[in-house]
Structure formats: structure tokens, C-alpha cells
Amino acid sequence: MCLFFRIxxxxxxxxxxxxxxxxxxxxxxxIISFKLLLSAEVLEVKxxxxxxxxxxxxxxxxxxYSEVAAIDYVKNTLQIFTPCIFLVASTxxxxxxxxxxxxxxxxxxxxxxxxxxxxVYWMYATSRGGESSILDFYLNNPHHGxxxxxxxxxxxxxxxxxxxxxxxxxxxxxxxxRSVILSYAFATFYVHRKSILSKHNMQRFLLIGIPxxxxxxxxxxxxxxxxxxxxxxxxGDIASTASSGRTIIYAFYISYMITExxxxxxxxxxxxxxxxxxxxxxxxxxxxxxxxxSFGFSGLILLIIAYGQFYKSLPLNVRGLFLIPFSxxxxxxxxxxxxxxxxxxxxxxxxxxxxxxxxxxx
Numbered sequence: 001m002c003l004f005f006r007i008x009x010x011x012x013x014x015x016x017x018x019x020x021x022x023x024x025x026x027x028x029x030x031i032i033s034f035k036l037l038l039s040a041e042v043l044e045v046k047x048x049x050x051x052x053x054x055x056x057x058x059x060x061x062x063x064x065y066s067e068v069a070a071i072d073y074v075k076n077t078l079q080i081f082t083p084c085i086f087l088v089a090s091t092x093x094x095x096x097x098x099x100x101x102x103x104x105x106x107x108x109x110x111x112x113x114x115x116x117x118x119x120v121y122w123m124y125a126t127s128r129g130g131e132s133s134i135l136d137f138y139l140n141n142p143h144h145g146x147x148x149x150x151x152x153x154x155x156x157x158x159x160x161x162x163x164x165x166x167x168x169x170x171x172x173x174x175x176x177x178r179s180v181i182l183s184y185a186f187a188t189f190y191v192h193r194k195s196i197l198s199k200h201n202m203q204r205f206l207l208i209g210i211p212x213x214x215x216x217x218x219x220x221x222x223x224x225x226x227x228x229x230x231x232x233x234x235x236g237d238i239a240s241t242a243s244s245g246r247t248i249i250y251a252f253y254i255s256y257m258i259t260e261x262x263x264x265x266x267x268x269x270x271x272x273x274x275x276x277x278x279x280x281x282x283x284x285x286x287x288x289x290x291x292x293x294s295f296g297f298s299g300l301i302l303l304i305i306a307y308g309q310f311y312k313s314l315p316l317n318v319r320g321l322f323l324i325p326f327s328x329x330x331x332x333x334x335x336x337x338x339x340x341x342x343x344x345x346x347x348x349x350x351x352x353x354x355x356x357x358x359x360x361x362x
Contacts, residue, residue: 033089040092055302066271091313101350147177152343179333183325269296
């Protein structure tokens with residue numbers, strides 16, 4: 001239900017969420033997290049509480065001297081810490097998580113995806129300026145929270161048939177958040193790699209796929225596809241345009257740390273400076289830079305350890321499915337700063353069960 005309500009909140013409030021709803025949802029997550037956390041053996045509970053305690057201290061340390069307003073700092077910290085405590089706690093009781101995932105998949109997956117599709121169309125229908133089509137509207141109008149939510153939800157079906165490959169792919173192409181498209185493409189290939197690379201399917205591809213590919217090449221305007229996916233309909237320097245200005249943003253944050261940081265600040269950071277009155281307008285769109293600036297090396301290392309705790313709990317045959325989209329979003333857009341990454345926990349425990357029920361495929 002928490003997963004479903006998280007999607008429902010994202011659908012109803014795409015930008016600013018009412019504080020009452022945010023607090024209620026966050027409180028529910030913490031109650032569930034502590035219940036899961038305490039269900040493990042005593043030694044494991046102590047170890048996880050120690051890790052989460054040190055992580056929280058590292059995330060809050062620079063509040064003492066940060067120029068960011070305390071309320072904004074704390075909200076940002078909780079946004080990052082909440083998924084960590086939920087993911088770490090979930091590893092204490094995988095049987096409960098798999099059961100929850102089965103129920104979600106059976107009763108709430110289709111309603112959730114339907115709600116997200118309706119929201120994508122509703123944003124176009126109510127907000128369009130002079131765009132003649134929904135493709136034009138989303139050409140350079142990214143909604144990263146919505147896109148990441150869709151990605152993590154549809155990966156439930158990454159191992160299913162053609163419908164569940166094409167439909168989500170088309171939806172992500174429509175929204176045009178490139179980090180999400182890239183994540184989905186690589187994750188899909190990872191899941192189906194054995195089937196794709198098998199001798200039988202390679203022969204079928206040569207006989208059927210190549211003629212179809214020639215037809216597509218002849219009738220698809222690939223320059224339009226390139227303009228949409230790479231340049232997002234803009235003109236200018238190819239490096240800056242293709243990266244949506246990330247090269248400039250990265251350069252600013254790297255220069256800021258080199259010129260402004262003391263040894264102490266390299267260790268603990270200076271808080272989320274993009275939330276300060278005199279800070280940059282945008283965050284770094286890269287979790288390494290965001291974490292280093294905000295919390296220093298101590299925060300970055302402990303965040304990686306916390307997510308690593310969840311990663312190690314996964315079976316070997318599905319770790320790549322977690323690692324691929326997480327790494328791409330971590331480096332290109334930011335995943336630590338989006339609470340929708342709570343979706344990861346239910347997704348991958350479900351997939352663990354899915355691979356067993358289907359004879360270990362994946």
C-alpha cells in the first residue's frame with residue numbers, strides 16, 4: 001500500500017506535495033522500516049542500526065555551519081535518508097517483502113501503470129502551450145520524478161512478453177528523459193541477453209529482423225529521432241546541448257569544491273547549496289557531486305555502503321538488474337535524491353521470486 005500510495009501521490013501532486021501528505025507518508029515508511037529492521041536477529045539489528053546511525057550523523061553534520069536554511073536542509077536530508085533506512089530494513093525480512101511484492105503485482109501493478117499513463121496525458125492536455133502534439137510537448141519538458149517512477153514500476157515486467165517491453169519503452173520515449181530510456185534499454189537487454197544471443201534467435205533475427213530493420217530505416221526519420229533523444233529539440237554547442245548543460249553544471253560544482261572546500265568540508269560537505277539563497281539554481285544532476293558537496297566523503301561513502309547492504313541481499317542472477325538502472329541514474333540524473341527509489345525494494349524482491357517460479361530465467 002505504501003508503494004501504491006507513493007505512486008498515487010506522484011500522480012496527484014507532480015511538483016509540490018502538501019506537507020501533511022509528505023509527513024504522513026514519511027511517518028508510515030519509518031514505522032514500517034523500524035518494524036522490519038527489528039524483526040532480524042539481535043546482532044544483525046545492532047549492526048544495521050549502527051550503520052544507519054553513522055549515516056544519519058554524516059548527513060546532518062554540515063547543518064552546523066551550512067548557509068542553507070535549516071528546514072530545507074532537514075527536508076533534503078530526510079529525502080535521502082528515508083529510502084536508505086527502508087532498503088536496509090527490508091533486507092531483514094525478505095519473506096515479508098516477497099509476499100508484499102506478490103500482492104502488489106497481482107492487484108496493484110496494472111492500476112498503478114494506468115494511473116501513470118493517465119497522468120502523462122493529463123499533463124499534456126492541461127499544460128500545453130503551442131505544441132501541436134503530445135510528442136512536441138514532451139520534447140524538452142522533462143518530469144524526472146514521474147519518469148523514474150515509471151521506470152522502476154515497469155521493470156517488474158522486464159522479463160515478460162513483447163507487450164510489456166514495447167508499451168513501457170514507448171511511454172519512456174514519449175516522456176523523453178534520456179537517463180530513464182538508457183536505463184530501461186540496458187536493463188531489458190540484461191534480462192533477455194541469453195535469449196537475444198542464442199543461436200536460434202540470432203538465426204530468426206537474420207531471416208526476419210533484418211528485412212524489418214531495412215523497412216524501419218527507410219520510413220523512420222532518424223534525424224528527428226536523433227534531435228529528440230540527443231539534442232531534445234535544441235540548438236547550440238553539441239557537448240552542452242546533448243548533455244542538457246550538465247558539462248557546465250559539473251564544471252561549476254567541481255570548481256566550487258576545489259576553490260572553496262577546506263579539509264573539514266571535504267570530509268563533511270557544506271549542505272545542499274542549490275537550496276541556499278546564494279547558491280546555484282540547479283543541483284549537480286549527479287549523485288557523486290551532490291553527495292560530496294552536501295555531505296563530503298563521509299556521507300558519500302556511507303550512502304554507498306547503505307545501498308550496498310541492499311545490493312548484497314539480492315541473489316547473484318538479479319543483482320545486475322538493480323545495478324544497471326541505479327548506476328545510470330546515479331551518474332546522470334540523481335537517484336539518491338528521489339524518494340521513488342523506494343520502488344527498488346519491492347521490485348527486486350519480486351523479481352527474485354519471479355526467476356524461481358520461471359525456472360531460474362534471468
